[in-house]
Amino acid sequence: MRLKKIVLVLLCCFLLLDLAGCESFTRKFTRKSKKANQPVEMVLAPEEYKGPNMTKEELYRQHFIFWKSWQDELENAFIQKSSLKKKVDCAQEALKNLVNMKNMLGAGAQKSIDVYINKTIDLLASIKSDIYGTNDSRNLEIAERIKSDIHRGFIYPRIKNYLK
Numbered sequence: 001m002r003l004k005k006i007v008l009v010l011l012c013c014f015l016l017l018d019l020a021g022c023e024s025f026t027r028k029f030t031r032k033s034k035k036a037n038q039p040v041e042m043v044l045a046p047e048e049y050k051g052p053n054m055t056k057e058e059l060y061r062q063h064f065i066f067w068k069s070w071q072d073e074l075e076n077a078f079i080q081k082s083s084l085k086k087k088v089d090c091a092q093e094a095l096k097n098l099v100n101m102k103n104m105l106g107a108g109a110q111k112s113i114d115v116y117i118n119k120t121i122d123l124l125a126s127i128k129s130d131i132y133g134t135n136d137s138r139n140l141e142i143a144e145r146i147k148s149d150i151h152r153g154f155i156y157p158r159i160k161n162y163l164k
Contacts, residue, residue: 056163057160063101067094067097067098070094071146072147074091078136078139078140078143079140084127084130087139088124091124094120095120098113098117099117102114102117105163109162112154113154116149119142123146126138
């Protein structure tokens with residue numbers, strides 16, 4: 001009898017707790033409504049970003065530094081036996097910056113830098129065809145030669161009179 005009273009009292013307590021509920025507990029597990037009325041900003045007239053106003057000298061120096069850093073990265077990729085994708089990406093970025101440098105030069109200087117652009121294109125083709133990296137040492141020598149020639153002939157003090 002005594003056991004029945006204890007069970008009955010416990011059952012009543014659980015029933016009361018269940019009916020009253022724990023509001024903070026239920027609030028934690030109810031799904032929050034999505035904010036459907038957020039304003040969406042529409043672009044009516046797109047504007048072209050022109051970037052900071054830089055002089056020809058600053059732009060040329062910037063492209064030269066970018067080219068040099070990508071060329072260094074390419075040489076490091078050969079030395080560290082990096083993946084083919086890394087080597088190709090480095091060569092493509094170096095080539096892109098060489099072309100940007102070329103576009104800033106006058107006609108005479110453009111012909112001079114075209115030689116190195118063509119050498120870089122050939123190097124890129126050689127890298128792409130060398131899937132297993134067997135010619136990395138030869139490609140490294142070519143990349144180093146291109147870097148030294150461009151560094152010698154196209155640093156800003158030597159080329160400043162040829163900027164257009």
